[in-house]
Amino acid sequence: MSVANASPSLRIQVRGVEPAEPAAAPTLRFLLRIDASTRAPIRALTLATQIRIDAPARAYDESDRQRLKELFGEPGDWGRTLSSLLWTQTVTHVPPFTGGTSAPITVACTYDFDVAATKYLHALQGGEVPLRFLFTGTVFYDDGGLLRAGHLPWDTEAGFLMPVEVWKELMDRHFPRTAWIRLERETFDRLYAHRVRHTMLGWDDTVRSLLDTNEG
Template sequence: MHLNFEILKALPKTQCLSPTLNFLVQVHYLGKECLDSALLQVRVMIEPKIKDYSLSELKRIERRFGPPESLNSILWCEKMLLLNRINSIQTVDLPIEIRDDHESAMWYYFSSLEGGEIFLKFFFSGICYLLAEDKITVRSIPWSSECSYLMPYEIWKETLFRYYPDSLWIRLDHSLYERPQDYQLSHRLPSLQTALERLLDKEQTETRRIG
């Protein structure tokens, strides 16, 4: 299948319910038949080995993943992408939501970084419909169709901070949420954040004393 892909750029997508990055994908079709449409599955992988890290980044990565040299590709997401009729070149949007799943490898990795560029690989697979002499032919697109993109870390950070300026959401079970809330009320603290700060400071002080 004569399809080539290229990521032109990534920008924060506005007017979304949650932080979303919009990747601009340019599709090159080199076939002779008319490509009427295509339905693609897109798999986005993070390649952590292709990056230079600062000492503080390496410490955070090792604490979360183990030795950096053992860190393999990380699945970011899988998306569906629809292409309309292509004569030679078509540019389409690929919006990718930044899910606030703080337990995912993707979130652990991104939150360990301070700057630089993140090496991403995009894999494409699916089916396309070719039109010739009023007949439609179905062809498959193998996973070997791929492209790469160096995404600036600041783009990810900017996208996230547009929705959560100076703060983040953390999901907690109701029973767990009630514990710091009870601590806040019993100690007459002004906010839940103050209660969490005091509990963490208390834990750090106890750790230093034992150590």
């Protein structure tokens, strides 16, 4: 195998998104269309993908702005603080093809509210999430009977508008009517002691009692 400075040009588009089935944990599958500039056989493609939420690329109503204050600060400062967010990074191995092919990118999702992307997606009430897919990787291709390898150009990328409802329905499927927060053990012990002391049946009752007391 020899190494070439330039590989066949690849055009990559994101055509859709769907829940991955079956999946024990919440997972989305983004559907790619990959087209090569040559009919030479592509022997393999190792595709590294960084997915970013292009937050400045959509509009926000007042409710969105209030719910996103933890991420971006006061709405009056958004001209300075509103920026893109890293969602995830993946590596996909695409099998041989000639001309063009379809391939999925699988993205594991989390409901961990310590993750900025989760806070952002949870805060939105509707509309679409502007995503940027930034691709790097190595393409192995046939060149006159020789196997060559080349790298994808640094500016290989694609945009995609993901409906917010896709993510919310996925979370509802795996965590129906619930959300998750992580507590320090000392805080949990105090919360548990409060629950036992007041003979409360569940964690919702425990937290509601504290909220009601504070709001009262």
